[in-house]
Amino acid sequence: MEMDGQQSEGLSSVAYWLFKSEPGDWSWEEQKAQGAKGEEWSRVRNYQARNFMREMKVGDLGFFYHSVKEKRVVGIVKVCAEAHQDSEDDTGTWECVDVAAVCDMPEPVHLDQIKAEPKLEKMVLVNNSRLSVQPVSDQEWKIVCRMGGLKEPPKA
DNA sequence: GCCAACGTTGGC
DNA sequence: GCCAACGTTGGC
Numbered sequence A: 001m002e003m004d005g006q007q008s009e010g011l012s013s014v015a016y017w018l019f020k021s022e023p024g025d026w027s028w029e030e031q032k033a034q035g036a037k038g039e040e041w042s043r044v045r046n047y048q049a050r051n052f053m054r055e056m057k058v059g060d061l062g063f064f065y066h067s068v069k070e071k072r073v074v075g076i077v078k079v080c081a082e083a084h085q086d087s088e089d090d091t092g093t094w095e096c097v098d099v100a101a102v103c104d105m106p107e108p109v110h111l112d113q114i115k116a117e118p119k120l121e122k123m124v125l126v127n128n129s130r131l132s133v134q135p136v137s138d139q140e141w142k143i144v145c146r147m148g149g150l151k152e153p154p155k156a
Numbered sequence B, C: 001g002c003c004a005a006c007g008t009t010g011g012c
Helices: A028-033 A047-055 A111-116 A138-147
Strands: A016-021 A061-066 A072-085 A095-110 A133-136
Touching: A016 A072, A016 A138, A028 A061, A028 A072, A028 A095, A047 A072, A047 A095, A047 A133, A061 A095, A095 A111, A095 A138, A111 A138, A133 A138
Parallel strands: A016 A061
Antiparallel strands: A016 A133, A061 A072, A072 A095
């Protein structure tokens, strides 16, 4: 019997994540333009972030967060391909998943709102602002979805 | 294997 | 634009 928290077969096989991007680099609009086929989440050059991507399964969901200027969750994405070689890396070190846009956040959730919510004080976004790919707990997922105006958090 | 120096990210 | 936090690099 193994219960590693993140993935317990049957109960909740979907994990949740948060993907950060500077809109000037890769924006939600650009992501949506890729449609259901999705796009590589490439150019991540951080081991922790890479390792999280290695844990991802097709169907996992994630927040799409605009950093720096906007600092808000603007949409939801779905993992549509598991970790593979980053096509923009020729050293063989870096991998990435593919993600596809699922839906907009009806009301984008600003970092200030997240910081103001005591139940979200443990979010990685709050405590390690520099990590660009990070895990989100089931509870955090629900709360942020609700704050963003989604009555029913999307299911994979 | 430690740690100082440096580079980068991203909030403020 | 500044700087804190974090990660990486490289000399010892």
